[in-house]
Amino acid sequence: MIRRRTTLGLAATLALPGLARAQQNFPDRQLRYIVPFAPAGLTDIMARLVAQKMSQNIGQPVVVDNRAGGNALIGADMAAKAAPDGYTLLAITLTHAVNYTLFPNAPYDFKRDFTALSVLGSLPLVVVVNAEKSPARNLAQLMELARTRTLNGGTSGNGSPPHLGLELFRQVSRAGDNITHVPYRGGAPGVTDLAAGNLDLMVSNLPECLAQIRGGRLRPLAITSAERHPLVPEVPTVREVGVAELEITNWTAVLTQSGTPQPIRAKLEAEVQKAIHDPDTTRRAQEGGFQVLGWDAAKSGQFVNAETDRWAKLVREANIKVD
Numbered sequence: 001m002i003r004r005r006t007t008l009g010l011a012a013t014l015a016l017p018g019l020a021r022a023q024q025n026f027p028d029r030q031l032r033y034i035v036p037f038a039p040a041g042l043t044d045i046m047a048r049l050v051a052q053k054m055s056q057n058i059g060q061p062v063v064v065d066n067r068a069g070g071n072a073l074i075g076a077d078m079a080a081k082a083a084p085d086g087y088t089l090l091a092i093t094l095t096h097a098v099n100y101t102l103f104p105n106a107p108y109d110f111k112r113d114f115t116a117l118s119v120l121g122s123l124p125l126v127v128v129v130n131a132e133k134s135p136a137r138n139l140a141q142l143m144e145l146a147r148t149r150t151l152n153g154g155t156s157g158n159g160s161p162p163h164l165g166l167e168l169f170r171q172v173s174r175a176g177d178n179i180t181h182v183p184y185r186g187g188a189p190g191v192t193d194l195a196a197g198n199l200d201l202m203v204s205n206l207p208e209c210l211a212q213i214r215g216g217r218l219r220p221l222a223i224t225s226a227e228r229h230p231l232v233p234e235v236p237t238v239r240e241v242g243v244a245e246l247e248i249t250n251w252t253a254v255l256t257q258s259g260t261p262q263p264i265r266a267k268l269e270a271e272v273q274k275a276i277h278d279p280d281t282t283r284r285a286q287e288g289g290f291q292v293l294g295w296d297a298a299k300s301g302q303f304v305n306a307e308t309d310r311w312a313k314l315v316r317e318a319n320i321k322v323d
Contacts, residue, residue, distance in 0.1 A: 023263045026086055030061045033254075035091045036075025038068045041186075042207060043252050045288055046120055047091040050254065053275035062089075071159060071322065072096060073106055080108035084259030086268055090114065093252050094311070097304060098159045101312040102322060111308065114255040115265065116300035118272045121290035122251040124225035125165045126206050126235065131219040133197045139221045139241045142201060146175035151200035154182045154190035156208075158322050161250040162187060164311060165203030165224060167318040172245045194218060205250055206231065207289040224248045231289055251293075251307075253300055269297045 031054075035047045044066060051062040067075035072095050079090035100110045129136050136142035145151065146169070153170075155163040163183065170179050182199060184190040187208035193199050194209075195217040202209070203224065210231060212218040220235045224247055228237055238246040254272055256265060275281060276294040285292050295303065314320070 023261055026264050026267055027058055027060045029087065030063060031087050031089060032082075033062055033064045033089045033091065034075045034079045035064055035066050036068060036072040037066065037091075037093075038186075039066050042123060042205060042250070042288075043091050043093050046252050046285060046290060047254070049281050049284055050120060050272060050275045053278050053281050054271050057274055058271055071099060071103070071157070073099065073103060076110070077107045079255075080113040080257065082257065084257035084261075086256060086260050086264035088256065089117070089268070090255045091252060092255055092304075094161045094164070094250050094307060095159060097308040098164065098311050098315060100308050101315045102159045102320065111305065113258055115258045115260070115297070116304050117254045117256055117265070117269045117297055118276065119251055119253040119293050119295045119300040119303055120272075120276050121285055121292045121294075122225075122249040123289055123291070124206050124223050124229055124249055125161060125203050126209065126213075126223045126232070127165075127169065127201065127203050127221045127238075127246075128194065128209050128213065128218045129201050129221065130194055130197050130199075131217055134200065134219065136221065137219075139238070139243060142221055143169075143173035143175075143243075145200075146170075146173040146178055148178075150178050150180065151175070152180050152182050152198075154184060154194055154199040154202045156187035156190060156205070157183045157185065159315070159320055160187075161248065162190075162203050162205060163320065164314060165246070165248050166201075167314060167320065168246050168248060169201075169203055170318070172243050191218070203248075210289065222246070225291075229289070230286075253304060265297070 033047055033051045035044045037043050048064050051064050054062045079088055082088035153166045155166050187205055191209045194202050195212045213220050222238045222241050223229055223235045224238050282292045
């Protein structure tokens with residue numbers, strides 16, 4: 001027994017220099033940046049901006065790997081089960097914070113298995129109606145309509161940020177069962193149906209409906225961020241129109257596994273910060289509608305945990321389920 005312990009101790013001691021060298025030389029090969037959504041979506045766009053700049057800065061490829069499906073669970077599970085060596089990153093959004101409550105039997109533990117590197121940016125949502133068919137000219141009128149008649153509200157799926165926004169609207173307007181939730185497989189099909197007059201309203205991600213707003217087919221009533229957005233400066237905030245309870249922003253962050261050694265996590269945090277705050281990356285993200293944040297790991301972790309707890313309450317109150 002003594003000999004075995006001595007052998008194990010010697011092996012561990014001999015392994016330490018190799019581990020130290022691996023951490024010191026990190027990264028010395030390709031990194032994988034898992035995006036659990038389809039290409040060309042909002043999360044994918046931000047991940048590719050950061051990955052491109054990181055690749056240039058560290059001299060190693062940072063390859064975006066789209067693993068869509070399962071309400072973003074499939075990609076997250078792949079990242080959770082990857083080796084905790086810093087070579088796998090995970091892109092997340094508000095959807096993942098909601099999934100923690102929506103999927104209590106998920107194959108991974110969101111809070112336990114991951115640690116935040118940075119909240120990269122946020123996106124507002126906007127309450128929109130069909131410009132030709134809807135009689136609502138402002139948010140107050142739409143809330144009154146919701147109390148007096150049945151309305152169809154489209155979203156990009158159960159538990160998505162637009163779904164949360166719709167449920168918040170249901171609550172603040174006291175519409176009850178007058179609003180029927182119509183989930184789509186993504187935001188674009190819902191926006192198309194709203195523009196065609198097949199829906200009554202959406203609380204949509206701004207970039208997904210911006211072209212229809214500018215084309216005059218959708219009427220924006222209020223934006224859900226704390227401040228007006230430079231892409232639609234004429235649209236008032238929900239706070240300005242007296243409905244601060246409707247404030248909600250979608251956001252995207254990058255995580256790695258909790259078991260990743262601290263020196264490697266620190267290097268990744270620094271490289272992500274460098275990439276997102278690069279003037280070219282910031283400019284391109286802002287052109288896509290993002291407010292660039294680029295918070296450090298400590299602030300980002302606190303924010304993600306707070307969002308997870310905040311939306312758990314709404315999921316339970318609204319009895320949001322997965323179809």
